[in-house]
Amino acid sequence: MSSPTQKPRPPWSAPNGVYETYAANCHCGAHRYTVKISPPLHASASASAEAYQVISCNCSICSRNGYLLVYPAAADVTWQRGGEGEKGEEGEGEGVREVYEMGSRSKPHWFCRRCGSSLGIDIRRMGDFGGGGEKMAMNVRMFKDIDLDTLEYKKVNGKAMLTPRYEL
Secondary structure (H helix, E strand, O other): OOOOOOOOOOOOOOOOOOOEEEEEEOOOOOOEEEEEEOOOOOOEOOOEOOOOEEEEEOOHHHHHHOOOEEOOEHHHEEEEEOOOOOOOOOOOOOOOEEEEOOOOOOOOEEEEOOOOOEEEEOOOOOHHHHOOOOEOEEEHHHEOOOOHHHOEEEEEOHHHHOOOOOOO
8 A cells, every 4th residue: 555655556557568459338339449458358378478457446436336447548549439529329419428527536437428338537637647648447347248257357445545535
């Protein structure tokens, strides 16, 4: 655990040069995107002896929304449909991505306005913890054809790490 004078270390896996791209979407399909990460979610004997450790955080929002997070570079998240401000299928209404901010308001959480799926968190405003403005936190639960029981997890004590603490 970090001391009060020490900044918390970012929890993500260090890239190892082996990348894999995963297709993802919300439940209703209004958001479709790809996420490229290194190392891949599953270790490959021929490519890498390690797998990405998916973050399971116990902070209030992660535990309530069931976030299981990976942290790709922002440039490695490509929206095919439902990106920020995109109109609905008929071009009516506002964008289909809803934003919720809490606490310090430095990390907007993205949800689908139609089905409520928790897509991810924009952590670029979090300084070093946000990868120097280059990282996103994307919910693996939105990835297609991923068996969550086969992934490696790293538990993070977000309740103690992130401030200000959010309580109702």
